[in-house]
Amino acid sequence: MEQNKSKPIGKICIPGMRLCSANKERIGGPGTNVLQGYIYAALAGVLKTQEDEKNKVTVISVESPTTPSILPKPGDVVTAKVTVVNSRVVHCIILCVGPHLVRPYRGVLKKEDIKSTDKDRIDPYKCFRPGDVILAKVLPLTEIHWYHLTTAENELGVAIATAEGSPQGVNMVPISWSEMQCPKTLVKEPRKVARIVPDYFDQNQVISYTDAENESKPINDPK
Amino acid sequence: MPLDYRRFNGPDDSVSYKRFTPDFLKSYEELLGDLLEKNNLKDEQASDEAQRVFAETDTISQAKGSAYVEIKNTKVVCSVFDPREIPHQNEFSHLGQIYCEVKFAPFSCSSQRRPPAPDAEDKALSEALRQAIEPAVCRHLFPNYQIDVFAYIIENDGSCLAAAINAAGLALTDAAVPMYDLITASSMAILDDKMFVVPNEEEEELAMKSQESKDINHGVITLSMLSELSQITSFIQIGSLETDCVIKAMDILEKECKELVPNIQKVVVRNVIKNVKRQQILHESAKEMEEILDEKYNLWQKSLKAKSYLCFSLSFFSLLA
Amino acid sequence: MAGSLISQSEQVFIVHGVENDFRSDGRSSIDYRPMELETDVVSHASGSARLRLANTDILVGVKTEIDVPKPETPGLGKIEFFVDCSANATPEFEGRGGEQLANTISSTMQRAYYSPQAFNLKQLCIFEGKQCWKLYVDILILECGGNLCDAVSLAVKAALFNTRLPCVKAALMDGGNIDLQLSDDPYDSKQLDIGTAPLLVTLCKIGTKCVVDPSAEEERCSVISLVVGVTGNPNFYQTDDNVIPDIKCKCSTISMNGPGSLSPKTLKSAIEQGITAANCLDNALGDALLREKDEISYLKKHSYGFLK
Numbered sequence: 044m045e046q047n048k049s050k051p052i053g054k055i056c057i058p059g060m061r062l063c064s065a066n067k068e069r070i071g072g073p074g075t076n077v078l079q080g081y082i083y084a085a086l087a088g089v090l091k092t093q094e095d096e097k098n099k100v101t102v103i104s105v106e107s108p109t110t111p112s113i114l115p116k117p118g119d120v121v122t123a124k125v126t127v128v129n130s131r132v133v134h135c136i137i138l139c140v141g142p143h144l145v146r147p148y149r150g151v152l153k154k155e156d157i158k159s160t161d162k163d164r165i166d167p168y169k170c171f172r173p174g175d176v177i178l179a180k181v182l183p184l185t186e187i188h189w190y191h192l193t194t195a196e197n198e199l200g201v202a203i204a205t206a207e208g209s210p211q212g213v214n215m216v217p218i219s220w221s222e223m224q225c226p227k228t229l230v231k232e233p234r235k236v237a238r239i240v241p242d243y244f245d246q247n248q249v250i251s252y253t254d255a256e257n258e259s260k261p262i263n264d265p266k
Numbered sequence: 267m268p269l270d271y272r273r274f275n276g277p278d279d280s281v282s283y284k285r286f287t288p289d290f291l292k293s294y295e296e297l298l299g300d301l302l303e304k305n306n307l308k309d310e311q312a313s314d315e316a317q318r319v320f321a322e323t324d325t326i327s328q329a330k331g332s333a334y335v336e337i338k339n340t341k342v343v344c345s346v347f348d349p350r351e352i353p354h355q356n357e358f359s360h361l362g363q364i365y366c367e368v369k370f371a372p373f374s375c376s377s378q379r380r381p382p383a384p385d386a387e388d389k390a391l392s393e394a395l396r397q398a399i400e401p402a403v404c405r406h407l408f409p410n411y412q413i414d415v416f417a418y419i420i421e422n423d424g425s426c427l428a429a430a431i432n433a434a435g436l437a438l439t440d441a442a443v444p445m446y447d448l449i450t451a452s453s454m455a456i457l458d459d460k461m462f463v464v465p466n467e468e469e470e471e472l473a474m475k476s477q478e479s480k481d482i483n484h485g486v487i488t489l490s491m492l493s494e495l496s497q498i499t500s501f502i503q504i505g506s507l508e509t510d511c512v513i514k515a516m517d518i519l520e521k522e523c524k525e526l527v528p529n530i531q532k533v534v535v536r537n538v539i540k541n542v543k544r545q546q547i548l549h550e551s552a553k554e555m556e557e558i559l560d561e562k563y564n565l566w567q568k569s570l571k572a573k574s575y576l577c578f579s580l581s582f583f584s585l586l587a
Numbered sequence: 588m589a590g591s592l593i594s595q596s597e598q599v600f601i602v603h604g605v606e607n608d609f610r611s612d613g614r615s616s617i618d619y620r621p622m623e624l625e626t627d628v629v630s631h632a633s634g635s636a637r638l639r640l641a642n643t644d645i646l647v648g649v650k651t652e653i654d655v656p657k658p659e660t661p662g663l664g665k666i667e668f669f670v671d672c673s674a675n676a677t678p679e680f681e682g683r684g685g686e687q688l689a690n691t692i693s694s695t696m697q698r699a700y701y702s703p704q705a706f707n708l709k710q711l712c713i714f715e716g717k718q719c720w721k722l723y724v725d726i727l728i729l730e731c732g733g734n735l736c737d738a739v740s741l742a743v744k745a746a747l748f749n750t751r752l753p754c755v756k757a758a759l760m761d762g763g764n765i766d767l768q769l770s771d772d773p774y775d776s777k778q779l780d781i782g783t784a785p786l787l788v789t790l791c792k793i794g795t796k797c798v799v800d801p802s803a804e805e806e807r808c809s810v811i812s813l814v815v816g817v818t819g820n821p822n823f824y825q826t827d828d829n830v831i832p833d834i835k836c837k838c839s840t841i842s843m844n845g846p847g848s849l850s851p852k853t854l855k856s857a858i859e860q861g862i863t864a865a866n867c868l869d870n871a872l873g874d875a876l877l878r879e880k881d882e883i884s885y886l887k888k889h890s891y892g893f894l895k
Contacts, residue, residue, distance in 0.1 A: 055538050057531055058439055059447030059494040076404060076446065083494075085404055085444035087534045089542060108541030111442040112330055112348055114408045146348040187358055187410045188351050285658050361846070377659070390694040393687075394842075401811075401848040474701070481704065483837075497848035503841040506702035506818060509862055512838050513855055520851055 053091075056084035056105045063103060072104030074111065086111055110143045115190050117183040122202070123150050123192065125175045133157070133171050135179075137190065149189040152179060157235055159195035169221075170235035176203040178237050200237035206230045282378050294475060298457070301468055318464070319529055321432065323440040323537040331441025335433040338466055339423035344433035346441040349411035362408035366396040366415045368430055374422045376467060391427055398431045398451060398490040398500035404444040413443060424470040425453040427502070431490045432530070439534055448530055449499065451490035452522040454515050456507060458482045461515060463522055474505060483507045489519040493527045593807045601808045605793040610805070616798040617864060624741070624872075626749040626879050634750025638742035641802065642732020645739055647724065647746040653767070654721035656712070664711020664719040668696040668726065670739070676731040685728075691844065692726070692739055698840040699740065699785040699816035705839040706784050713755055717765050720752060733803035736814050736844075740787035741872055747784060748824065748876050751776035782821025785839040786868050788861040789814050792849065797857045799864045810847030813854065815861030816840035823873025836866055 056062065062082045063069055071077045072093070074086040084090075088107035095102055115121050115137060123135040133152040139145065157165050171177065178199050179192035194200045197220070204215050206225035215223035217236040224231045319337050326332035329345035336342075352363060368391040370380040384392075395417060403413070415437065417430040428451040435449035455465035455473035462469040465486070473484050485505020491498045498520075503512065601611055608615050620641040629635035632648035639645075654665055670693045672685025679685070700706045711720040724746065726739050754775050759766040770776075791801035791812040798805065801812070816839040841858065843849065849857070 055535050057448060057534050057538075058445040059492065061494065074444065076444070078446070078495075083446065085446065086442050087439045087538050088442070089538070107442040108538060108545045109331075109440075109442050111444070112346075112408075112413065113444070114349055114411055116407075146350065184409060187355060281658055386694065386697070389690055390697075393691060393694065397843060397845075400846045405846070484702070487841075491851075492848065495848075496850060498843075498851055498854055499848040500843050501813075501841055501849075501854060502698075502843075503838060504698045504701055506704040506837045506839050508835060508837050509859060512841070512858060516851065516855065 053089045056090050057087050058085055060084045069101045069103055072102040074105030115140045115181045117181050119181045121179055123177050123179055125171045125173050128167050128171050128173055133167050150192045151189050152192045156193040156195055169233040175201045178202050194235055197238050200235040202237050204234055206232050297472055321436055321533045323436050331437045333433045333436035335429050337429045339421055340426050340429045341420040342417055342429045342433045344417040344437040346437040347414045349408045349413050352412045360409050361405040363412040364396055364400050365412050366392045368392045368395055368417045370419045374419050394427055394502055395430055399434050401499045402445050402447055402449045402492055407444055424466040425464050427488045428453040447492035447494045449492055450523045450526040450530055452519050453488040454519055455486050457484055483511045487515050491523045493524050593804050598808045601805055602794045605796050605798055619800045624745055624875050626745055634746045636742050636745035636749055638738055640738045642730055643738045644730035645742040646727040646729055647742040649746050649750045650723040651752055652721050653718055656719040661716035662712050663708035665721040668693045668724045670726045672728045676728050695814055695842055702839050705818045710780055714765055733806050734789055734800045736787045736789045744784045745876055747779055747781045750779050782824045783818045785816040785818050786865050787814050787816050788865045790857045790861050811845040811849055813857045814842050815858055817862050817865035819869045823870050826877055836862055
């Protein structure tokens, strides 16, 4: 059934197409679903296979050329914009799930979930400001209409921020894990800074990277 | 029914002029005779029903996914939107919901103008459409949210539900909503021992109409299925049919739905190729832009370095002096 | 459908029970729960019936009104079904909560009664093209204990059996208008011919098997159910011996309810199972209605009132 079109496109899949059997070596990735021991395509798109070195499995996934209609899942890394900061929670709007732009969903970041250490002394005002663009991870769903997020990882936190009084478009530069500085006005402001991994948007890599990180001792966490 | 005062509603008691045409006054038998005669003519021209379906995706740019399906003269547009919050919901649900709305254009039917407000038939069709597409969607992927599916029937020439289901299935695929399988639907009108696959409006109406002679089979069946998984997602029958007849019709419709699958697949593949190409073009142009920016950046940095070197040497010389 | 909450282990228990053809209340897969039927319970309606099927409680009232027939069907009357899911049944029905369920049931009923072989609208004609009877069948769901469709269709058929249309004594033509004169005598009325009126049978797929008359808990365990509307046999509804040639039961409507799907094979066997069940049901209903009718003509000895 698979049509082998001109090379650059690859193998095209259609929902309901049986791709292969699911076993220890092959598991279904995004865009597929596993039914009765077989992996089926769930989206119309291009077949992608990816070897996972660590677990010795091949992940079979279907990549749609258009943005798939999906919602943030627990564990997904999302890009969000902070809208409200108060002493207990930070409200934000989710803009992207992984690499995909989505309809804006509401996200909530509780005070305890901002950092992994020193949880009692977190002050949200010293971590985020409205207008900041942050990277966060989705927590399991507990409420109906918003997603709980966490930034309690080194790679998560503020990605883009502008200092108070600085003109729009001049973004601050991180100078430590908890401070950013404006290159123009040289104003320093406290933030929960994300350590941006160069190739951030490859989700699988990020996850494996952070896992490895957690096992070894965190580098810039002050103990 | 409450009137919609924002629209011009027209006189209340107007009737279609067709009531006064000679066709209207024809008896059931005459109509049947006419129909059979017409069909005899038609049969001579090869009528492969599956070939009469025209489908296209991505017709509405504003929607996440959309499709346009034409079966005979029936024309349906369907659009699908991103998941959104379920209004007035206060209970946690692990499965997402699908909200369907089927609407007839006021000028879609031959007999009478459809009122703009949804009536009982619209609601029943919406419910039937939801029933048909719900099993095909991986609803566990969007808990507490709903996907909106809107089908608009522009012209109704029979088997409009089947057309709407086909369109909705394509639109969902186009919107990249995760699905278990492609969904296809077909319908049939039964009149005594005659079976009209994908009936037109005349055939459908006649099959539903009251019979003078008692006890013959008559009715309309619409069936939708997931062919790869061989599951029937909806089966709607109306009329009066013997069991054997229902089962025979079911077999034919099943075959019909399966024959429709390659057509739908073709449309989906075409859509994927189009989108992949579009994506490639976007990628290439993005790369070009990036290269240009990089070049500029390098140039700027070089000149900055030269400048700072100049400044440095200048200050060095001034110090010396 | 609406109703009770159920735990995972209860679900497993019910599914396993159905697999072994032994359901949680001791029935087999083709058994109905006990029913109570009473007709003529509402004095202001032309016909009424109350049906209690275990925990499901349905009250049906039929109101008759005079209307103008549709131009395309001058010789036919009209019948319309309205379902009201009372919030008494479950708090979920409050406000517009029961609307979707009500729409589903009423459209299924409308479809089932559509064919003239199921319910002949000709009997509702008064004066062709000018006036006809319109039956408003109002269905009230007072308690929800599963299997609403079947209970509703039984109650509706009973209520229609109980309906009396006043006899038209004379019609005066005055120009284009018609003046009807109805008889004053409440006993001077005619009955409807409802022998062929359809009954709905819900077949609930639990595990791999289909069961009839699911309880609310069983409905929770299943993702798909099939509703089959089957025309009745007029012989069950008359006492005198002039036997009408037996009419074969036919499907007047089939539809599916629920988020799941069915394989073609299951669907076929379920349709056949439904027709057998409907036939038995029709026979039992006919017996009960005839008995009830006798009692009414004797002046009812004991009346229960409709919420016992």
